[in-house]
Amino acid sequence: MSHANAALTPRQRARIGRLVIEEGWTVASAARFFRVSYPTAAKWAHRYAEMGRAGMDDRSSRPHRSPNKTAQPLVRKIVHKRLKTRRGPVEIASLTGVPASTVYAVLKRCRLNRLSHVDVATGEVIRRYEHDHPGSLIHVDVKKLGNIPDGGGWRYVGRAQGLRNRLATPGTSRSRNHDVNLGHAFVHTVIDDHSRLAYAEIHDDERTTTAIGVLIRAVAWFAARGVHVEAVLSDNGSCYRSHAWRDACRDLGIKHRRTRPYRPQTNGKIERFHRTLADGWAYSKHYNSEKARRAALPAWLHFYNHHRQHSAIGKVPPITRLNNLPEHYN
Numbered sequence: 001m002s003h004a005n006a007a008l009t010p011r012q013r014a015r016i017g018r019l020v021i022e023e024g025w026t027v028a029s030a031a032r033f034f035r036v037s038y039p040t041a042a043k044w045a046h047r048y049a050e051m052g053r054a055g056m057d058d059r060s061s062r063p064h065r066s067p068n069k070t071a072q073p074l075v076r077k078i079v080h081k082r083l084k085t086r087r088g089p090v091e092i093a094s095l096t097g098v099p100a101s102t103v104y105a106v107l108k109r110c111r112l113n114r115l116s117h118v119d120v121a122t123g124e125v126i127r128r129y130e131h132d133h134p135g136s137l138i139h140v141d142v143k144k145l146g147n148i149p150d151g152g153g154w155r156y157v158g159r160a161q162g163l164r165n166r167l168a169t170p171g172t173s174r175s176r177n178h179d180v181n182l183g184h185a186f187v188h189t190v191i192d193d194h195s196r197l198a199y200a201e202i203h204d205d206e207r208t209t210t211a212i213g214v215l216i217r218a219v220a221w222f223a224a225r226g227v228h229v230e231a232v233l234s235d236n237g238s239c240y241r242s243h244a245w246r247d248a249c250r251d252l253g254i255k256h257r258r259t260r261p262y263r264p265q266t267n268g269k270i271e272r273f274h275r276t277l278a279d280g281w282a283y284s285k286h287y288n289s290e291k292a293r294r295a296a297l298p299a300w301l302h303f304y305n306h307h308r309q310h311s312a313i314g315k316v317p318p319i320t321r322l323n324n325l326p327e328h329y330n
Helices: 010-022 027-034 038-056 072-085 089-096 100-109 159-168 208-223 243-252 264-282 290-306
Strands: 138-146 184-192 198-203 231-234 255-258
Touching: 010 027, 010 038, 027 038, 072 089, 072 100, 089 100, 138 208, 138 264, 184 208, 184 264, 184 290, 198 208, 198 290, 208 243, 231 264, 243 255, 264 290
Parallel strands: 138 231, 231 255
Antiparallel strands: 138 184, 184 198
């Protein structure tokens, strides 16, 4: 195959063929002129006579026949056991009677060598997608978090002290079964499918009016960064199934899509963002109060959008995928 130091590139091969076939040079003269062996010059001259310029390109070195190739019925058996039982190469080798190295080679050819490619629930190969430009689709959802009592929650101070902190926090209520209730924080999140740029607000409910307000402000936030939102994907929560939400999307000129019922994988990008949100902000350190945690969200969102390397988009921050910001012309 041709490379940086190759003696003959496809253009040089064509010159050999043209000189020998069309201009009457001898093969020996062409080989001496281009400093290659006689068989090499003869090969390219013969191929030029048969195929012309199209025959000068590199050909695959793959053999026409592979007698030792794993039979297709055995390949299907290996793939079936991998998908249905999620077994490793050694276990599959024990069940099929072939070497583990062969099983691994088959799994690698079929892109099943890593179980991350296989859906845990269905056993099918995960189908990944990404829209081709920012704003083509945004994902929306709500992350529900328990409020932190004054003094800190049980994750950092222990369950006994955490309960005492909850009882001492103003506004704490008790239900009939004496459970302490501090309420919940509802993080309304919006993420762009292409760039993974994220927007979030914290509210005390997940009502339709709240969700609509978040959508309107998120669309304006993306527009300020040159992103025109075309469609929004949500789950089947009550706030997203309402007529008010439908009318709000229509007024904004956005097409609304909903995920298949009981199929959160369809909205997987924002579900994965929620995990990052929890690890990087919500439960990342000891907060002395819910107010302190809420105050830390804007700084973490800035870090996520502008500085944190995102593995799904080539280990670059999401903001770098916008093509209309200063110093971002991709």
